[in-house]
Amino acid sequence: MNDQPKPILEMLGITKRFPGVLANDHVDLELYPGEVLALLGENGAGKSTLMNILVGLYRPDEGEIRMRGQRVEIHSPRDAAALGIGMVHQNFMLVKTMTVAENIILGLSDLPFVPDLREVSRRIRELSQRYRLQVDPDAYIWQLSVGEQQRVEILKLVYRGAEVLILDEPTAVLTPQEAQELQGVLRIMTAEGKSAIFITHKMEEVMTFSDWVRVLQQGRLTAVRKTGETSPQELARLMVGREVLFRLDRKDCVLGEKVLELHSVSALDDRGLPALREVAFDIHGGEILGIAGVAGNGQSQLAEVVTGLRRTAQGRILIRGKDLTHASPLELIRAGVSHIPADRIGMGAVGNMAVADNLAMKGYRGSPLSERGVLRPRNILEFAKRMIEAFRISTPTPNTRIKFLSGGNIQKAILAREIDACDGLMVAVYPARGLDVGATEAVRKMLLSQREQGLAVLLISEDLEELLTIADRITVLFAGQIMGIVPSAETTVEMLGLMMAGVPLADLPALGTHDPTPGSSPA
Template structure:
C-alpha cells in the first residue's frame, strides 16, 4: 500500500466559543492536489493553520511519509517541507521581493549574497512561470504579484506541500488560470498542494481529490473526477430536505425596495456585486440563498448604507436612496440585523434596556421635546425582554454580561420592533436555538423583508420567493413553489 505523503488524524481544534475542527482526517499523496471545500467558518483555515504550525491542535496526530511529527511553529512546518500562503499575505511592504524571500531563513550567512539570491529567484520564476522582479519593493506590487512572491518564497525554501488559502479570492480570472498552471507544474514535479476554496468550479478545475468540511467536521471525501458541483453544494451546505410552506394571509402591497443593476466592490476592491436587480413589496419576504461568500454581506451593506455602490440604483418607497449614510437609511425605514453581530449591533457597556431602545431615542414616545423618558424606555425594554425571551438578570444589566445568544436576541428584538418598512436580516438564526425567522414571520405584517440565510429549510419555510446569489450575481429568482433542491442546488453551484 502506498504511504501518504501527509496524514492528519483526528485533528480537533477548539477556540473559546467554538470547535473549529472536530476529529478531522486528511490524506495527501505526492503529486496530488487536494481541495478543501466548505462554507465560510467551516474550519478550513484552522485545519491548515494547525498543519502550518500557527495553531496547536487540541487533539490528533500528524504524519509525514508515515512518521509522526510535532509541528509547533511555522519553522517546524517549513523544515518538514510544508508552506502556506495565507488569506492575508505576510510580506513586509518596505522590503524588496528578494529580501522578503530570505527574511527569517535560519541557515543564511551573516551577510547574504543578494546577487546569488536574485539569481535563484529568477531561476524559479522562470521554471514556474511566476513572473516577479526580485528588486521590486512589495509596496509597488499588486495583489496578484504579491501572491506570486508568497508562492515563490515557499518554493525557494523547499516546500514540498504548498497550502493555498482561498488563493483565487484576490485574483482576476486571468491570474487564476496562471495559478492553475503553476500548480500543475509543481505537481508534475512531484510536489503537492492543498487548495482551500468555497467555490465548486475551482475544485473541479484544480484538484484530484476533494474533502468537504461542514461546521468543523469532515463530511465527505470524493475523487474530483467522480463528483459534480451540485453534489458538492449539498455536502457543503449539509441540508437537502426542502419543502415549501404555504404562506397564508399575506398579500403583497406597495413596492418597498427596488435594486436596479447594483454594483459594489469588497474590502479588497474586487467586484462583489455585479449588477443586482430585484424588487420586494411590503408584506413580502424575499430569501437570498447561496453559499456564504458570494456577495451576501455586501448586498446587505449597500442597502443599509454601510457600503458605497459603484453603479446602479437603490430605491426605497419609490425614492432614490443610493449611497446614503446608515443614518439616512434608518430614517427611510430600514432596519438591519447584521451578520457580524459582535462588531456591529450592541454596545457592551450599555444596559440591555438602553441597547433595546437605541433606535427609538430620537423620537416619541421615548423622547418628547428633546427630553428622554427613562420610565418609557424601561417599559419598552421589559416588553421586549418578555416577547423575545431574552435571558437577563435585569434590564439594567450591561449587555456584555449576557451570553452570545441573548445578545443576538437584543439585536433581533430591537431591529424587528423598530422596523418601519424594510428589514434586512443577515443570517438571523445563526447561534440561536430557536429560529429567529419565527419572530420575523410573526411580527406584524406589512414589512418588506430581505432574508439572507444559509439554511434552506428556513428560507423555504418563511420566504415567498428565493433568489440565488452566486459570484455577485443573481442566478435566478424562484417562487417558493417553483423551488426544489435540485434547481436551487444547480443555481448555487453557478449552473444556469
C-alpha cells in the same frame, strides 16, 4: 525511485477539543506528492482547526502528524515552514507598505544582516516565471490587485521551499479567468511533485482542482472520495447531511417605487485615484440589482458611497427621491439603508464586544434598547436572544465576544442586525463569501424575502452563479465604470466574464476582442 508512492503527509486520529465543542474528532488525512486534496465542509466543520493544527497555530489533544513517514511535532508556523508546510490564509498576511521582495523574505530566519535584495528579486523573478506567478518583485503591495497579492502569498511559500501548500478558499477573491490561472499554477506545482490542500465550499472547484476529496462534518471525517468518482450533488449531500436545493424559488415581484437613484456618481479611492466614474443606475422596491466585477474595480467604493462612508466626488444619490448625496452614515441609516459590509471583522462587527452588543449596534439609539440615552441591558439581551434564535446564530451565550464565533456565524449576526434594521435599501457586499452551502442558501433566501417584501437590494457579488440565480438585473463594474446593465434572464456567465474583463455590453457581439489579462487593477 520507489514504485509504491508514499504519502508526504499523514495526520492520524487528530482530535482537538474546545470547551463544549469537539472541533476535530479523530480525523485522518493523507496527502501524496503531486496531489491536490480538497477539504470540504460547512462553516464550523473543523477544516480551519485541522489546518491550523498542521501549521502549528494549535496543538492537537490527540493524534499524530507524520511528514515523509517521520513523526513530527509542530509547535509554531516556523516549525511548519521548516518541514515544508505553508498556508495561504484568506486574509493575506502582507505588509502593504513594503515591496513584494521585502514581504517574501520577511520573517526568514537565515537572512544576512543586510539582505541582498537584488539577488532576492532575481530568484523571485525566476520562481514567478517557473510557476507562472507573474508579479513585479519591486512593486509595493498596495499597488497590487487582490489576485496579484495572492500570487505573492504563493510565491512566499515556494520561495521558502514549501512542499505542501495549504490554500484557504483561494478563489473567493478571483475572477473565473484568474481562478483558471491558479489552476494552471497548481498543475505546474503538482507536476514537480509538490502537493496542495485546498479548503473550499464550492463544488465546481472541487471537481476541477482536486484529485481527492475529504469531507468533514461536525468535526468528523465523513467521506473520502476520488474526485473523478463523485458528483457535486453527492458531495453537497455528504457535507450538509441532507439534499441541498441548488435552485431557489424566485417569485415574480411587482416593482415598487424607485428606492435608489445614482446620477453619474464619481468617487475617489483611498489613494485619491478615481474609483468610480460616472456610475448611474436605479433600483426599485422589490428588485435585486446585482453588481458583478473583479474585486478592486470599484465595488467596495460603490457600497461605501451609497452608505455614506465615502465622499461622493461628483454626481447625485437619491433615496426615495430625496437627495442624500453628502449625507452621513447615520442619516442614511435613518433613511432605511442597511449595509452588509465585505469586511466583517474589520467593519461589520466589533470583535471585542459581546454578540448582544453587536446585534444592538443599529437599534441601540432608541426604544426599546435604550431610553433617553440609558441602555436597557435586559431589553438588549432579549432582543439578542430573539435574533440568535431567528437567524440560528450558533453562540455559547449572547454575552460571548463575537470574535470567538466562526466566520459564518459572525456573518449571520450581521445579517440579522441589518435585516432587522432595513427599511428601504439593503446594500449587501459579498454576503455569502466564505459561507457553506447551507448558510449560503439561507442568505440568498433572506435576500429574496427582502425583495418580496418590497425592499430594494443592491447585491455586490463575485459569484456569477449567485447573481444569475437571485438578481433581477446585473450590471458589471470595470475600472469604476459600468460596462452595461442586463436582465439576468437574458445573460450568461460568458457575457458577464467578458464585461468583467472590460468589454462594454455594446461591443459584446464582436467576440474577437477578448482581453486575456482581466486581473490588472485600475491603478
